[in-house]
Amino acid sequence: MAQHQQSSIRNRLLAAMSPEDFASLEPHLERVKLEMREFLHRAGDTITHVTFIEEGIVSEVAETDEGRFEVGMNGFEGLVGISALLGVETAPHSSMVQASGRGFVLPVEQMQAAMDGSRTLRMLLLRFVHAYIVQVSQTAHANAGYSLEARLARWVLMTHDRMEVDELSLTHEFLSIMLGTRRSGVTIAVQTLEGNGMIRATRGRITVLDREKLKELAGDAYGLAEKVYSNILQFPQKGDA
């Protein structure tokens, strides 16, 4: 009997798979906890498993001489180890848990074998990779053209999208890594967002108060990647044999 029922799974990729595709992966899925600040892999490591996130957030973090900064994030809509879906098993960046939770790990060999064996599975996952590329492109766009306040607004929205609560545990120190800037810059930006009623900030916490205002501030930097992803999940993958 199957250990994991597809209907009770929160990860949107696993949930969107055809029952046959899910059944081919199910025996190899193993539940894991995602602990705060844990690294699923470091830059340069061999990727041995992909991780489907059920709850929590994992950030892809570039490690440079100038410091660390986030290049992409995944929550229950995605997975970690995207390079392995494309046949590359060396991690270009580190993957760090930025909000604790849980997930399923799957050995890379099983993932790749299943993709080789099923066009529907391959198409679903490649569409997800596309959506992720759009997210990363939008991050580049935001970094090049937007103020720190707008980038913070976008980042808070993206994090909020992936969490079930409005209150996010975030220090300015952590945000400074995520946004690739000095902590003082984050402190000013947080005060500005709070002054405009978008968030409430207490020490180590940010509570989302007004998503519409945050969206207005984030402008074009937020929304495209999210729309592209939503379009993918409208593809009739489920039961489309």
Place this chain on the structure above:
Amino acid sequence: MARRFFMNMRSRSRFVPDQEGDELQDGQMLREHAIATARDLIRHTRLASVRDWLDWTYEITDDTGHTVLVLPFEEAAEGMGGRRAER
């Protein structure tokens, strides 16, 4: 012994308190740390609400709340060279 310093900032009537602080191994390094941080902000950080970083000042306090260093960014920027963040 490591000490924590709170990098509060002020620009005219706006005060931005720092609740987290930076830990420094040596209090003697504080001025150097503040200058390096201010220069990095001036060079790389573009904030809509900061028209000019040179209007800002660090008002740094220790963990007892005493002000231990006041550093205008203008002073930190002296002899800096290089480009400032575009606005």
